[in-house]
Amino acid sequence: MSQSPSRDGPFGRFRAALGDSPPLLWAFLYFFCLLSGYYVLRPVREAMGASSDVAAIFPPRMIEFFAARGMPLKDFTLQVLFTCTFLIMLLLQPVYGALVSRYPRRVFLPVVYGFFIATLLLFYVLFDSGVPGRGMAFFLWITVFNLFAVAVFWSFMADVFSNVEARAYYGYIGAAGTLGAFVGPIITRSVVGSIGIANLMLISAGFLCLCVVCLLRLRLWAVAREQERGVVTGEKPMGGDVLAGLKLIVREPLLRWLAVMVVFGVGVGTLLYNEQAAIVRKFYTDPAASTAFYATLDLAVNALTLVVQLLFTRLLLSRYGIAPALLIPGCAIILGFSILAASPLPLMVAIVQVVTRASEFSLAKPARETLYTRVDREWRYKAGAAIDTVIYRGGDLTFVWVHKLLSGFGSSVVFGAGLLVASCFTFGAWRLLREAAKLPSERTHDESRQQAGERTS
Template sequence: MSTDQNGSSAASSRRSRLTRLVDVAPDEVAALVASFAMFFALLSAYFIIRPVRDEMGVALGKDTLHQLFTIVFIVMLALVPLFGFVATRFPRRYVLPSIYVFFAANLVIFWLALKASPDDRWAAGSFFVWASVFNLFVVSLFWSLMSELWSHEEATRLYGFISAGGTAGALAGPLLTQGLVRVFEPIDLLLVSAALLVASMLASLQLRRLRPAEAKGSAKPAGGGILDGAIKTFTTPMFARIAAFVFIANIIGTFFYLEQARLVAASIPDSASRVLFFSSRDLAVSIVTVLIEVFGTAAILRRFGVTAALLALPVAGAIGVLLLTFHNALWIVAAVMVCERIVTFSLVNPAIKVIYTLAEPSDKYTVQNFIDTVVFRGGDAASGWLFALVGSGLGFAGGATGAICLPLVLIWLRTAKRLGANHEERAAKLSVSD
């Protein structure tokens, strides 16, 4: 048998194995694999530095943390018109690669700065803010590209598997961290993250080549004004509901995050042990999430719909709030956060990204980016100040935190239900028009 025949047979075998896992057409396989690989490299890059960021946050103290979240929100507000300028002036095919390369260069600069002054609180605080901005921008741009290149029907079938690529990266990141942190200083991991970010950018270029018909408008800018995303978010009911869902989700999630930071600082004194704690938790989330994404996400979305996937998170949040209101032990807050993140990554994120496939091409970049960055971090900032105001240093059960969270969870449930119904109506209308 010739080399070409051997190669063709191997490729056919790989396609056969993939089609047993995913409902994918033969002409979609290469692009699906490229999407998976891109998200894998991207989240590997982030989850390598996430434990480093979280450890810096603990070292800076919970009182500084809520102030940093406010700074992150302000930085996001400042970046919205800048991103709007880039998205509306430059071809879409250049936006993601240029921003990814920019962030990779930032990682190298932070490595040099923190290597020179490892105990500099200003450098540590700056990195915490930067990392909190970085992860939202790069992930939002990834999903903007997915929304551009995959249709609504394709997204319903394939987004679970594509999300699994990110989860596999989130699994690989902590594994690499746990292995490398025993040999290198934690700060040296920033260089590994930079290399993986460049690899993700290269995968995005390959993906556009594999989907030329879907990317035919990529030579044009996204369109609209530099604040178009912000305006449309608050004037379009579907986008406003997505924004409300994300905002409340982050208020609740950040309450848990800040409580965890308080408990970790009190019970785990060693810096390296804290990095291992955070990476171990990330590892547990990734293992469970990737199994659900590969074997369950598409089936749940197709059988029960987007609404059921959205409702899963506020239900998990309600249970977590009740548990922590009565007993705020570290193992409980860690378990609640693990559960919420599993539901978010395996069900809620793919469901929201499916909704975005029905948006206009320009909205897939401008609106989605505004919600994924400013609205998301706005929830962080609001939660940080509320936690500082009502917790009084005593933690979740010590203040009025539970009383504030429970009404928010009820609003969250209603928002999820209405957003799901809005999506189903919109999808039905488009199906009829097609």
């Protein structure tokens, strides 16, 4: 007689969870590959944003255009990059909405990843040949990639796992992403000096190809779960307006407060990011050195994230629900910004940056994503994607210019404003919890979805 795997300790519970839920292994591998591919390239993006070599970032004509109007791009690098990113998000959101509305899941999910793989091959050519302006193009691309690819991932996970399963397994899936986020910077630090930046694009493309394989495997469980519930299958187009996601956010209180929380969370990160970029620009003039520094920072973030995910995330979500996971990061950020407002030392900026990002990845993000297991697919694929793209980058755009305005008064003023932003983030989390309490239980929601499926079948 075979013995069941031991459930003692985090690794024993993880082995037992793999036995209880076969799709968990594919979801684990999926998120590992996704974040490995992203974090191979993230240090390149950070180095581009902090670079003093304007010619490598912006096209020559763009440099001449701004210089002729008395606005040297060297002084507005991040502001211009974030503004362009937001504009691209506005253009792409209807495109994504059209894909979700008109094509079934088996079509638009591989198309999204296929597009990113093809563009990575293009960037290989651009970096290999040293085309001017490649930095701006890459900065914009990887920002779009991170938001859309991760948004699609979590929306898809809500199709595969129920709310109960999400609370039990999202911590493990998040840990898989953290492991991938470890592997990516290690690869970059190890090989960027010998193979150059261009070849990093090919490594990332390889990871994304593995993501497509995992996606196709997980689709089988997503279809089976929907058939068991008798709901409308995700293999059919959703229909509806291509801007339905934004309209849902305006109409639904839960989505509005989720958007508020995301905007102020982005504000906290953007203020820290810009201060960190100023420090890097001052102390690191070589692109490879600044890339290595950002890779080290990513490793520190991911180390703390992994510890929290393995020891606390599953425990908090399973036993106490999403409240602690949403409120603890807010309290930690308030404490961090209070310290920075009093003593804005470069080392302290790095420490608060690590704590802020780690708490978002290990606690707040998995907690928010469990909410999507209790709502309809249109909320997940349309409203969820709109929040993670247009709303997210709208916050980026707002606070990157807020930072530019406040930076002239010194770092203490920046972090004093950040303390107010962190308080608004925590208030948004509290209001989100109040709205989440109004959601039907998983059983009630499943019954209503089954009735909806019967009406439309």
